[in-house]
Amino acid sequence: MTKRVGVIGGGQLARMMIAPASELGLEIRVLAEQDGMSAKLAATQIGDYTDLATVREFVKDVDVVTFDHEHVPQEVLRALVADGVEVHPGPDALQYAQDKLVMRAKLAEAGAPQPDWAGVATRDELQAFLDDHGGRAVVKTPRGGYDGKGVRVIGSAEEADDWFAAFEGERILVEELVDFRRELAQQVARRKSGEMVVYPVVESVQKDGVCAEVFAPAPGASERAIEVAAQIGTQIAESLGVTGMLAVELFETSDERLLVNELAMRPHNSGHWTQDGAVTSQFEQHLRAVCDLPLGATDTLRDAACMINILGGPEGADIDERFGVAMQAHPTAKIHTYGKASRPGRKVGHINVAGDDLDDAVYTARAAAAFFA
Helix, strand or coil: CCCCEEECCCCCCHHHHHHHHHHHHCCCEEEECCCCCCCCCHEEEEEECCCHHHHHHCCCCCCCEEEECCCCCHHHHHHHHHHCEEEECHHHHHHHHCCCCHHHHHHCCCHCCCCCCECCCCCCHHHHHHHHHHCCCEEEEECCCCCCCCCECCCHHHHHHHHHHHCCCEEEEEEECCEEEEEEEEEEECCCCCCEECCCCCEEEEEECCCEEECCCCCCCHHHHHHHHHHHHHHHHHHHHEEEEEEEEEEEECCEEEEEEEECCEEEHHHHCCCHHHHHCCCHHHHHHHHCCCCCCCCEECCCCEEEEEECCCCCHHHHHHHHHHHHHHCCEEEEECCCCCCCCCCEEEEEEEECCCCHHHHHHHHHHHHHH
């Protein structure tokens, strides 16, 4: 029997599930926030994902529900579960990707390595943390932040006064400012039966808080780092009960310690390279996992792969024309478009290049990406 998968959220992650769903014999339906979103090809309903009645209407004809993002309210998720709807990842797991304070407390309970942190509700509490950590720290809004939003590096408690006012009576997250060598990401897939697979750990490069480039596998990673990253990822997936794709963002310090930065329970930017560089893409793997199908192999197809995000360009630029020119100039580059209008800093697509030499792959991917600058 064909499974009907309902995806809440109409962004590019939902869009990139459409093709593998068809290949797996699955029927995919999307609840999009508005007309014309990236996943419009599969959008069967337009509506507010925070409204329970809207979501109930959407899920009544699907077999399993999953997500393009982590922002569906807990009360909506738990009502669906109470209705008998199969939701993956479920609310008990998804809460740790929705609230960074809840995540930090759970990771501490699970013994996962992470930066020093605290939940603070006043300027005095924040200043005390700063005084104990060299006078500088990172503050984060517990909910809603992504792509660099809701994150600040501060040197005095007064720099967070606006957040204390906005979140009056609630705590914000403060973390030590980690002196890291680079950022890594470990992806794990886990299905309901408990089967898990891991992808090669990758290096990610951020630009203005947004993932700009990913190198797979992480160049120069020691066997120990590879082993520890996989252990951290599988431990977290198991202890949190994740079903689907889990991305664990990591800091690698100069002495090769790995510290957990953040979590995402869905396909993730750090895994886009898998579309053209791995036996099973993260999008196919996520669908397999949430439908409790056997998981696919995670082996790389070539020795190395590079992913570069296309971060918009001039307002209103003709993206379609640029795609054509870039494809003609670099036929080995796989260029993926999200169907979005150009805007400076906006993710409108990405480029994957796989090959036998990482430097060559990076050169080609950057050259193709230059057409969109």
